[in-house]
Amino acid sequence: MFIINAPVEKTIELDNKIFLLKIRCAEIASIIRPGQFLNIRVSKTIYPLLRRPFSVCDVEGEFFYLMFNILGEGTKILAEKHFGDTIDVLGPLGNGFNINGSYDTAVIVGGGLGAAPFPYLIREIGNNKKVYSFIGGKTHNDVITYGMKNISIATDDGSLGYKGTIVDLLQESIELLKSSKIKIFACGPNAMLRSLKDFCIKNNFDCEVSTECAMACGFGICQGCPIESTKQSDKYLLVCKDGPVFNVKDVII
Amino acid sequence: MNNIDLSVQVGTLKLRNPILLASGTVGYGNEIAEFVDLNKIGGIITKSLSLNPRKGNPPQRIVETPSGMLNAIGLANVGVEVFLNEKIPFLKKYDVPLICNIAASTIDEYVECTRILTEEETIKAFEINVSCPNVKEGGLQFGNNVSMVGKITSKVKAATNKPVIIKLSPNVSYISEFAKAVKEEGGDAVSAINTLVGTSFDIYKRKPKIYNINGGLSGPAIKPVALAKVLDISRNVEIPIIGVGGIMNWKDIVEFMIVGASAVQLGTLNFINPAASIEILDSLEKYCVENGIDKISQLTASYII
Numbered sequence: 001m002f003i004i005n006a007p008v009e010k011t012i013e014l015d016n017k018i019f020l021l022k023i024r025c026a027e028i029a030s031i032i033r034p035g036q037f038l039n040i041r042v043s044k045t046i047y048p049l050l051r052r053p054f055s056v057c058d059v060e061g062e063f064f065y066l067m068f069n070i071l072g073e074g075t076k077i078l079a080e081k082h083f084g085d086t087i088d089v090l091g092p093l094g095n096g097f098n099i100n101g102s103y104d105t106a107v108i109v110g111g112g113l114g115a116a117p118f119p120y121l122i123r124e125i126g127n128n129k130k131v132y133s134f135i136g137g138k139t140h141n142d143v144i145t146y147g148m149k150n151i152s153i154a155t156d157d158g159s160l161g162y163k164g165t166i167v168d169l170l171q172e173s174i175e176l177l178k179s180s181k182i183k184i185f186a187c188g189p190n191a192m193l194r195s196l197k198d199f200c201i202k203n204n205f206d207c208e209v210s211t212e213c214a215m216a217c218g219f220g221i222c223q224g225c226p227i228e229s230t231k232q233s234d235k236y237l238l239v240c241k242d243g244p245v246f247n248v249k250d251v252i253i
Numbered sequence: 254m255n256n257i258d259l260s261v262q263v264g265t266l267k268l269r270n271p272i273l274l275a276s277g278t279v280g281y282g283n284e285i286a287e288f289v290d291l292n293k294i295g296g297i298i299t300k301s302l303s304l305n306p307r308k309g310n311p312p313q314r315i316v317e318t319p320s321g322m323l324n325a326i327g328l329a330n331v332g333v334e335v336f337l338n339e340k341i342p343f344l345k346k347y348d349v350p351l352i353c354n355i356a357a358s359t360i361d362e363y364v365e366c367t368r369i370l371t372e373e374e375t376i377k378a379f380e381i382n383v384s385c386p387n388v389k390e391g392g393l394q395f396g397n398n399v400s401m402v403g404k405i406t407s408k409v410k411a412a413t414n415k416p417v418i419i420k421l422s423p424n425v426s427y428i429s430e431f432a433k434a435v436k437e438e439g440g441d442a443v444s445a446i447n448t449l450v451g452t453s454f455d456i457y458k459r460k461p462k463i464y465n466i467n468g469g470l471s472g473p474a475i476k477p478v479a480l481a482k483v484l485d486i487s488r489n490v491e492i493p494i495i496g497v498g499g500i501m502n503w504k505d506i507v508e509f510m511i512v513g514a515s516a517v518q519l520g521t522l523n524f525i526n527p528a529a530s531i532e533i534l535d536s537l538e539k540y541c542v543e544n545g546i547d548k549i550s551q552l553t554a555s556y557i558i
Binding site: 001003041046047048049050051090213214215216217219220221222223224225226227228234235236 | 277278279280284285287288300306308309310311312313314315316317319320321322324326329472473501521523524525526527528
C-alpha cells in the first residue's frame with residue numbers, strides 16, 4: 001500500500017460524459033491487479049473531505065487509468081484535473097479478480113459504470129482465453145464499451161442493442177455460454193448482481209463479482225463497508241478488505 | 254529541535270507526546286501500522302470492545318457531509334476474548350501505550366470487560382464509551398444521564414487499578430456536569446467529545462442515507478463544538494481532558510491544548526491520511542520552537558479570556 005502524490009498525465013472525455021484519468025505512478029501501476037481499487041483524495045481542502053474509491057480501469061507501463069462520471073463535488077474536481085496537477089492516491093487496495101484457472105472463455109458482464117475494471121482485466125487475459133463482453137445500461141447513454149472485446153449490448157429501454165436487462169441477454173445467449181467452459185466477471189448495480197447470482201447458480205457458472213459500498217478509509221479501519229457473507233452469519237465481511245471482488249456464492253448482495 | 258519536551262501527562266498516564274489515535278479509527282492497530290510507526294505516537298485507543306463479538310449495523314454505515322462524515326457502524330467488534338487472543342500479540346510488539354475502549358449495554362458488562370482486560374499488562378488504561386449514538390442499548394442512554402455516568406465510573410474504577418478515562422457525549426446541555434460526576438467518582442480523565450448525532454436524507458427517495466437513520470457526525474465540521482465543550486470542562490472541573498473532534502492538522506492540536514486539553518485524539522483524519530499523526534508531530538515541534546515553548550504541556554489550559 002502506498003500514499004503517493006501522483007502526477008496527472010491527462011484527462012480524456014469519452015462519449016456520454018465518461019472520463020478517463022491517466023496517472024503516472026510506476027509504484028502502483030507495476031503491482032496493481034485487475035479489480036483492485038484506489039482511494040483518491042481529490043483535494044487537500046476539507047470539502048470534499050473523504051477519499052473516493054475507484055477501481056483501476058487500465059494499466060499501461062508506468063501509467064494507470066481511472067474511469068468515472070460526474071456524480072458530485074469530488075468527481076467534478078477530478079474531471080477538471082489536467083497535466084501538471086497531482087492527485088493523492090492510496091492503494092492498491094482490496095482483492096482483485098482471479099483471472100487464472102481452467103476456464104476457456106472469460107465472460108465480462110458490466111452494467112453502467114461497472115464496465116470500469118474490465119479494460120485492464122481484458123488486457124491481462126490477453127490471448128490466453130476467449131473473451132465475450134456483455135454490457136448493459138438503462139439507456140444507450142449508460143453503455144460503456146471502452147476497452148471491450150466481442151461486445152453484446154442490452155438496454156432497459158431498447159435504445160441500443162437488446163431490449164431488456166443484461167441478465168435477460170445472457171439467458172438468450174445460453175447456448176453460446178454453454179458451448180465452452182466459462183468464467184463470469186461482473187461489476188454493476190446491486191440489482192444486476194443479484195439477478196446475475198441467481199442466473200449463475202441455476203446454470204452452475206463460476207462467477208466473480210466486484211461489489212460497491214460507501215466507505216471512508218478503504219483498508220479496513222473505518223468498518224464502514226459491510227457485506228453479508230453466506231458462510232458466516234455472525235459477522236460481516238468488508239467490501240474494502242475482503243473484497244471488493246468476491247465469488248458470487250460467498251456474499252449476499 | 255531536540256530539546257523540546259513533547260511528553261504530556263494525563264492523570265497518571267505518561268505519554269511521549271500528546272497525539273493519540275482515536276477509538277474506531279484505527280481498528281486494533283495492524284492496518285494503520287502500515288502507515289505509522291506506532292512507536293512514535295502518544296498512544297493508541299482500540300475500537301470499542303464489548304464482552305461478546307458484535308456484528309454491527311447493516312450497510313449503509315457511512316455518508317459524507319459537508320466537511321464531515323456520519324457513521325453508524327454500531328460497535329462492530331471482535332469481543333474481549335478474541336481481542337486478547339488474536340489482536341494483543343500484534344500490539345505487544347510496539348512500545349506504545351495501549352488504551353482499551355469499552356462499550357457495553359449494562360453496567361455489569363462494563364465491569365466484566367474491564368475485569369478481564371485489566372489482567373493484560375499491555376493495556377495501560379481504559380476509555381469507557383458511554384456515548385455511542387449508534388446502538389439501541391447502552392451508548393447515549395448512559396451518556397445522557399449524569400448519575401449513570403457517575404455510577405459507571407465508580408464501578409469500573411473498582412474493577413481496575415489502571416487509569417479510567419470516560420468518553421463524554423456532546424449531545425448534552427451541560428457537559429461539565431458529566432465531567433464533574435466522573436471526577437467525583439474517581440475517574441482519571443475525560444475524552445471530549447464523541448460524535449454528534451446527525452442524519453442525512455436522499456431528497457429523491459426521501460429516505461435516510463444510512464440504515465440506522467441517525468449517525469455520529471465527525472470531522473472538521475464538529476471542531477468548534479468540541480473546542481467549546483473542552484473549554485467548558487476546563488473552566489469548571491479540575492480533571493485532565495483529552496480533546497477530540499475534527500483535528501486535521503497541528504494548529505488544531507495547539508488550539509485544543511490551549512482551551513484545556515492535556516492530550517488529543519486524531520479520528521476521522523486517519524481515514525483521509527493514515528500517516529497524518531507522524532507528519533503532524535514535526536510541525537508541532539516546530540511551533541514550540543518558534544514560540545519559545547520548551548514543554549508542550551505548558552499549552553494546556555493556557556487560554557487568555
